[in-house]
Amino acid sequence: MTKTTIPLVRIAHARSGDKADWVDFGLFAWNAAGYRLLEREVTAERVRAHFAPWLPGEVDAWPLPNILALKFVLRGALQGGGARNLRLDNLGKSMAGALLRMEIEVDQTELEEALNTPPVGWWGIAPSPAGGRELG
Numbered sequence: 001m002t003k004t005t006i007p008l009v010r011i012a013h014a015r016s017g018d019k020a021d022w023v024d025f026g027l028f029a030w031n032a033a034g035y036r037l038l039e040r041e042v043t044a045e046r047v048r049a050h051f052a053p054w055l056p057g058e059v060d061a062w063p064l065p066n067i068l069a070l071k072f073v074l075r076g077a078l079q080g081g082g083a084r085n086l087r088l089d090n091l092g093k094s095m096a097g098a099l100l101r102m103e104i105e106v107d108q109t110e111l112e113e114a115l116n117t118p119p120v121g122w123w124g125i126a127p128s129p130a131g132g133r134e135l136g
Contacts, residue, residue, distance in 0.1 A: 002108040009100040011114045012038060016096035023077040023095050028069045034114040035068040041104040047072050050102045068120060
């Protein structure tokens with residue numbers, strides 16, 4: 001089977017926030033096919049490795065299959081908190097963008113299923129020319 005490497009933004013979207021020294025992510029698949037890829041490929045260890053240059057703390061992860069999501073908490077991500085740290089754009093919102101740039105390896109057939117299965121939700125979503133999804 002042919003494998004390909006993709007950024008998470010092709011099959012998911014994220015919401016995030018920050019409290020004190022933690023960043024909290026919700027990584028949401030557009031459909032069940034995408035969730036299967038996220039659940040298999042996006043682990044606490046891989047998220048920790050992705051943020052290693054910035055992250056001295058641990059990463060906790062919880063699967064939320066009923067909403068096709070994974071929840072991650074990055075401890076120590078803000079080096080003492082947003083107001084105390086000198087790093088620019090350190091808040092959770094910008095770190096969610098960095099998470100969506102994380103790359104995973106998937107089988108081409110799995111990717112096609114994730115991209116061609118209609119999204120689950122109430123919003124008007126249309127496939128984008130880049131192969132991800134965009135508000136329509």
